[in-house]
Amino acid sequence: xxxxxxxxxxxxxxxxNFASAxxxxxxxxxxxxxxxxxxxxxxxxTLSHSVADYIVSVLNSKYPIFDYRDSSCTGNxxxxxxxxxxxxxxxxxxxxxxxxxxxxxxxxxxxxLIMNDSTTVWDYDIYxxxxxxxxxxFIWHCQTAIKPSGTNPDTCGYRGLPVAFTxxxxxxxxxxxxxxxxxxxxxxxxLLAYNFTSQQYYTVTLGGGTTVGSPQYEWGINPTxxxxxxxxTYYYRMGQGDSTADALMFMSExxxxxxxxxxxxxxxxxxxxxxxxxxx
Amino acid sequence: MKNQKKLTKIFVSLLIVxxxxxxxxxxxxxxxxxxxxxxxxxxxxxxxKESNTQPFDASQTVAVQxxxxxxxMNVMSVDLSKYxxxxxxxxxMDGVPVANDDRKITTLRYAxxxxxxxxxxxxxxxxxxxxxxxxxxxxxLPLTVVVTTAQYADRNAAVKGFLEKYQTYTNIDSTNLMAxxxxxxxxxxxxxxxxxxxxxxxxxxxxxxxxVNGLDYTKLEIGLIGGFVRSVRDTRGLYTIGDTTVNISMxxxxxxxxxxxxxxxxxxxxxxxxxxxxxxxDATMPKLVVDPFDYVLRPYWDIRLYLDEVYPxxxxxxxxxxxxxxxxxxxxxxxxxxxxxxxDDINVSSTGSNLSSPDNTLVVAVAxxxxxxxxxxAIGLVVKKIHR
Numbered sequence: 077x078x079x080x081x082x083x084x085x086x087x088x089x090x091x092x093n094f095a096s097a098x099x100x101x102x103x104x105x106x107x108x109x110x111x112x113x114x115x116x117x118x119x120x121x122t123l124s125h126s127v128a129d130y131i132v133s134v135l136n137s138k139y140p141i142f143d144y145r146d147s148s149c150t151g152n153x154x155x156x157x158x159x160x161x162x163x164x165x166x167x168x169x170x171x172x173x174x175x176x177x178x179x180x181x182x183x184x185x186x187x188x189l190i191m192n193d194s195t196t197v198w199d200y201d202i203y204x205x206x207x208x209x210x211x212x213x214f215i216w217h218c219q220t221a222i223k224p225s226g227t228n229p230d231t232c233g234y235r236g237l238p239v240a241f242t243x244x245x246x247x248x249x250x251x252x253x254x255x256x257x258x259x260x261x262x263x264x265x266x267l268l269a270y271n272f273t274s275q276q277y278y279t280v281t282l283g284g285g286t287t288v289g290s291p292q293y294e295w296g297i298n299p300t301x302x303x304x305x306x307x308x309t310y311y312y313r314m315g316q317g318d319s320t321a322d323a324l325m326f327m328s329e330x331x332x333x334x335x336x337x338x339x340x341x342x343x344x345x346x347x348x349x350x351x352x353x354x355x356x
Numbered sequence: 357m358k359n360q361k362k363l364t365k366i367f368v369s370l371l372i373v374x375x376x377x378x379x380x381x382x383x384x385x386x387x388x389x390x391x392x393x394x395x396x397x398x399x400x401x402x403x404x405k406e407s408n409t410q411p412f413d414a415s416q417t418v419a420v421q422x423x424x425x426x427x428x429m430n431v432m433s434v435d436l437s438k439y440x441x442x443x444x445x446x447x448x449m450d451g452v453p454v455a456n457d458d459r460k461i462t463t464l465r466y467a468x469x470x471x472x473x474x475x476x477x478x479x480x481x482x483x484x485x486x487x488x489x490x491x492x493x494x495x496x497l498p499l500t501v502v503v504t505t506a507q508y509a510d511r512n513a514a515v516k517g518f519l520e521k522y523q524t525y526t527n528i529d530s531t532n533l534m535a536x537x538x539x540x541x542x543x544x545x546x547x548x549x550x551x552x553x554x555x556x557x558x559x560x561x562x563x564x565x566x567x568v569n570g571l572d573y574t575k576l577e578i579g580l581i582g583g584f585v586r587s588v589r590d591t592r593g594l595y596t597i598g599d600t601t602v603n604i605s606m607x608x609x610x611x612x613x614x615x616x617x618x619x620x621x622x623x624x625x626x627x628x629x630x631x632x633x634x635x636x637x638d639a640t641m642p643k644l645v646v647d648p649f650d651y652v653l654r655p656y657w658d659i660r661l662y663l664d665e666v667y668p669x670x671x672x673x674x675x676x677x678x679x680x681x682x683x684x685x686x687x688x689x690x691x692x693x694x695x696x697x698x699x700d701d702i703n704v705s706s707t708g709s710n711l712s713s714p715d716n717t718l719v720v721a722v723a724x725x726x727x728x729x730x731x732x733x734a735i736g737l738v739v740k741k742i743h744r
Contacts, residue, residue: 110625113624116670117622117671118627121625130453140401140402217694282673283663283666287693287695288693289693292692294692296691298647299647299656299686311453312453333648
């Protein structure tokens with residue numbers, strides 16, 4: 077009797093990740109960008125919507141999609157949608173915007189996504205609303221690929237967005253196993269400048285110690301293309317049934333005329349999880 | 357005995373209450389997130405869009421399919437009788453997304469499944485990217501699988517054999533490339549230049565680059581596994597070489613970029629204009645590069661002008677593109693980052709404010725169940741001891 081009662085009480089826990097209210101996949105596109113008037117240029121704002129339109133068209137041809145942008149992309153809506161995606165068998169997520177960061181106890185770093193209402197949805201806010209059902213996630217905000225070392229979770233909760241979105245504390249980068257893939261950005265290293273006086277190259281320190289945790293779309297790669305084209309081309313290929321590895325190879329070939337590892341994306345754009353899986 | 361019965365009754369009642377509570381708490385925690393969305397009518401997904409357009413017809417790529425099969429048979433030297441070949445993907449990208457160009461790029465992806473063996477891992481993906489009906493990129497995955505029947509004595513012989521077959525396939529004269537490998541040990545990293553061709557050997561990758569004034573123009577690159585060519589990138593048949601003149605020096609280019617920056621501005625979302633940028637000449641990054649412009653390769657200066665501070669829109673630098681022959685400005689572009697605040701600037705202590713989050717509720721529920729078990733066992737032991 078006792079064993080039966082205890083088993084019964086634990087049943088919902090056991091089956092949490094296996095029961096779905098709706099079959100199939102649901103997608104979400106978030107564009108909380110421009111939460112303050114001086115954060116994004118007008119060009120960035122326009123490009124952000126063009127890219128969002130494109131990605132939504134690709135994903136919506138396959139799945140129902142939550143498309144939340146600008147003032148409708150609030151912290152509450154973001155969290156609610158993350159939870160709602162768990163009603164499906166699998167979830168696909170894209171988000172473009174800015175990041176927040178802070179430390180909790182023992183100086184543990186935590187990362188969050190800034191919403192249009194200026195609230196931050198932290199990694200530990202995201203984790204309880206996600207699961208291993210999130211099979212394809214691309215978070216185009218700064219430092220979203222950073223997986224902090226050390227205690228995880230800490231007293232605040234789970235740390236780092238790759239873990240928050242995938243529920244895989246041990247997720248490996250550029251892996252060939254697993255059923256999830258997560259793309260995010262590291263800090264860009266080694267921005268070089270040339271000193272004509274000393275005739276030496278040196279690593280430049282940006283104003284205010286600014287780090288470059290992700291490129292805005294308007295950043296030019298060459299006179300023809302920018303990072304909006306990187307995002308668009310990647311999703312074009314994913315929509316055609318490519319794996320992330322194939323899609324990135326194609327994108328590098330078309331935009332950069334080169335291998336991915338020879339582009340400025342290498343060590344900046346990071347793939348966590350299985351790079352060989354396709355969209356569901 | 358009476359005391360024992362009384363104690364047991366109290367214990368059983370307590371147990372039922374605890375289990376019921378833990379079940380309720382656990383269940384409610386699980387549905388919290390799921391029901392929030394459905395209770396709010398505004399947060400519903402857009403239904404999947406039913407497309408009116410016909411699926412892509414693979415017959416549109418028949419011409420390049422023939423070229424791909426020809427490549428597999430006659431350049432890769434694959435014994436196609438040993439594989440089941442399936443065209444997994446065939447499409448034409450009509451223009452780069454979110455760009456104003458009209459490039460049409462065809463992708464073909466074949467799955468080669470060995471007729472012997474059923475291990476899915478053995479399926480070999482062979483991909484081709486054609487542009488203007490020219491093969492610009494071919495590669496196989498996984499990277500470690502060899503699918504050729506050709507046998508060669510050593511790497512030099514394998515590369516020479518590939519170049520001979522590839523020359524026939526492309527109709528592009530490659531005798532100068534073949535001549536270069538005669539005296540080079542392709543198992544050692546090296547750089548060899550003959551006339552205007554530079555041969556780079558890096559590990560298992562080789563490239564022949566046509567250079568002018570030290571700048572790279574068209575290129576043939578191959579990747580090897582043993583004697584098997586697992587990847588080819590070739591821009592020789594795709595691009596033509598335009599005016600290679602470089603009349604503008606690095607110093608001149610930087611001066612032009614800074615002078616003209618005075619007339620550059622950009623607009624914010626509220627309509628305000630950002631201009632009057634301050635740049636230190638010793639905080640610039642000039643590079644002379646070559647890129648295709650409408651399939652014609654031309655040299656230009658790519659100059660990053662780091663700004664004295666971060667300007668509105670998170671703009672920390674502005675890139676100037678300048679033609680190397682005339683010094684004319686091609687365009688300016690903002691370099692901006694998505695970050696906002698530096699982690700070192702913020703020091704927020706833990707408040708434990710997320711205790712009401714679903715996962716923490718789950719932890720509480722699990723703890724309650726465990727507590728029930730422990731209390732049950734403990735009381736059971738005490739009762740047993742008293743009874744004795």
